[in-house]
Amino acid sequence: MNYAQLLLPDFSLILCGYLICRYTALNRSVWQPVESLVYYLLFPVLLFQSIVKSPVDISAASGLIGAGMLSGVIGIALAYSLPHWPWLGKRIDARDHAASAQVAFRFNSFIGLAIAERLAGTQGLLMIAVLIGVCVPLFNVAAVWPMARQGQHSFARELVRNPLIIATGSGLAANLLGFQIPEWAVPTVSRISAASLALGLMAAGAGLQFGLLTRGKALSVAVLSIRHLVQPLLAFALARLFGLDPVQTTVLLAFSALPTASTCYVLAARMGYNGPYVAGLVTLSTLLGVVSLPFALGFLR
Template identity: 55%
Template sequence: MSNSLLLLPDFLLILCGFAICRWTALDRPVWEAAERLVYYLLFPVLLFNSVVHTPLDPGSTTSLAIGGVLVCITGIALAYALQLLPKVDALAHASGAQTAFRFNSFIALAVAERLLGAQGVAWVALLIALGVPICNVAAVWPLARHGGQGYLKELARNPLIIATVGGLICNVAGLHLPQPVTLTLHRIGQASLPLGLMAVGAGLRLGALREWPRLAAGFMAIRHLALPLIALALGALLHLPAPQRLLLLMFSAVPTASSCYVLAARMGGRADFVAGLVTLSTLIGMLSLPLWLLIAPN
């Protein structure tokens, strides 16, 4: 029950963001700017600072990295397989498939910090660095009209990947930042967690879920049921220590990425449908993630 109580403040921040956006003068344009601030500055600083100051031990993280990659690849395969269902709208599937395997980095980092402190943030940073390019390419592929030209360049400019890789390079090189710089980066990074969670709440809205209910149910079953079960199995098969099993399970059970809507809208997909899926996934995750952590191996 302790893990559930640890997550309560994070979910309350999501609800606060929703309430503030809906019922105060701090409406959607304010939160769109906040999302950009978190995504391009605050979260990258948090990732960089966490990775720089965490002792690297490749032998202890290789199995965790393999588990994270396998969770992402399995989610992609299951989401793609849903297009084989009868009477599936091709564009709705192409737009919504990403919600089954993409993950909300804001929530993953916040929960990791609460569960395992700086070590958990560093481990999640590794999973994000591996999972973001895999999931983003898989998300674009169904929507791409001309093979996604130029998308590799976009991935190379992803601030989360840049921050994690930069942190790894500095760590390996033995770079030690001056104490005032370290403290400043720490404070900037800490600001990202509450603001990022409130931004998630501000973006909640239901869309055209009624048009394709079976498809929506399939995507949500993959995101919140199949992937956590797979993570539990992988944790046992890979003989992960208990903290890493907990982290892999959490990573597999977090809600989908809020940026799924942005991608669908940018590439001419069913944006309203995806907005509804993102909202539904966040609401489901608020209930299911604590339950999954309750059964996590000790």
Template identity: 55%
Template sequence: MSNGLLLLPDFLLIACGFLLCRYTALDRPIWESAERLVYYLLFPVLLFNSIVKTPLQPAQTLGLAAAGVGVMLCGVALAFALGRWPGVDARLHASGAQIAFRFNSYIALALAERLGGSQGVAWMALLIALCVPVANVAAVWSLARHGGHNYLKEIARNPLIISTLAGLAANSAGLTFPEAVATTLQRIGVAALPIGLLAVGAGLRMGGLKKGPWLAATLLGIRHAVLPAIGFGLTLALALPPEQRHIAVLFAAMPTASSAFVLASRMGGDGPYVAALVTVSTLLGMVSIPIWLALI
């Protein structure tokens, strides 16, 4: 299966969520409950469990870490700079800015395993562990500021940020769980991806991007063209070995996170707009990822 086709199951799950919500008895109120389940339990457990089990070894991968964090910071800066352009709708920007810098870690890990085996997975997990806190803090800050929420309070109680920091602390302490507990956490985390993608589809409004097409095009351009180019340049500047270069560029070219829709919906943003952006980003990733990997 090609790298592009690896994204097809994720898009099919989004399509299934859309069809279930529109044409069956599983209507919107059910999916609102599913969104809360994903946001407060499934995604946090997945993040915590993934980070705890990952041998980070940052001292051996400083160049790779620098490339990944550099890509993330560039994405955040470019996304927030768009909010200063005249005529940009503040609510749409607050909701959609995260699209430009957040990434789908599940797809990233799947493709990293295909490209680099267990070593590729370990390198990608390091980038995820370093960049998830930055991405989540930036996304929450944008939504909290626009929605009139107390920023520090939202950061302190955000389940995605809490679970990431807890995972890093547990990893540093060498924490391990009994087999029964580890298996339970694993099974809870596995449910996050399919339910989260189904919730994205259930919240999809086909006309969502009509509210801000220019903003949508720019955010998606940053995510799928600008950041991979920056990632490629950083790998050359840092003289990364070929194997790490593939992982760094793959990370930079990821489609946006499916949880972006859940975060926007839960914090009073424009959920349908973000859901449409997530769907388009997943489609674009099927095309752009093979292209960027071929350029390497």
């Protein structure tokens, strides 16, 4: 499989957003309202649709769910612990860490869906849909927590008001209850979802400031190492520990090596943090996916 070709559309949209914002009249004053539209409407619709469209059979994938959740919890713990590492803590800005910790454990679900279908067909698609359904709510809560804590906001209030968490939680509940989007609404919802991907990635590109990555070099290396090296190794070990079958092992390895979610930038920017820095991490993570996916699916598998 050509992983570079699979990741090219995402990276191209980020690059388009960067060039349009820097070299045309469509500058930051245009892109800030776009970020709000993506965050409060388009991305929630996308998340809800992606979770409810495939039935979640939890009993048939309990081992995969356990391995995926445990891998995610370890990734979250590692990301949270970075400021307490003796050789790293003094080099980390607390607010940058709060905004970027999510990069270490969140994932691009649409790249994951595309890879799983190509690798294992319908069964692979259903397996990764299960992982998305159970992991996205946990990971979104974990993404909000350090920013709410660092910004001295009420964590419960941030959860209740966060449209991404509301969408994923309601999507999972609807899936478990057997709800399906009515056929007449599917075309409209699908077009909104497609628009959210394009605009979200372009907005991330419009917010890029690569100079900020050099300022937080140690933090950048740490969170990206957890996302693209530690997580695949964890998945390899947990697949053995849980005795996963070949299809589940393949899906878990693909899941562990995905680039981070493009919504990382949107969430950080809307909560008042360093959005351009996180946008740079999203771009680097997309590029690193070209390395981590072959590493997990070729070498480890």
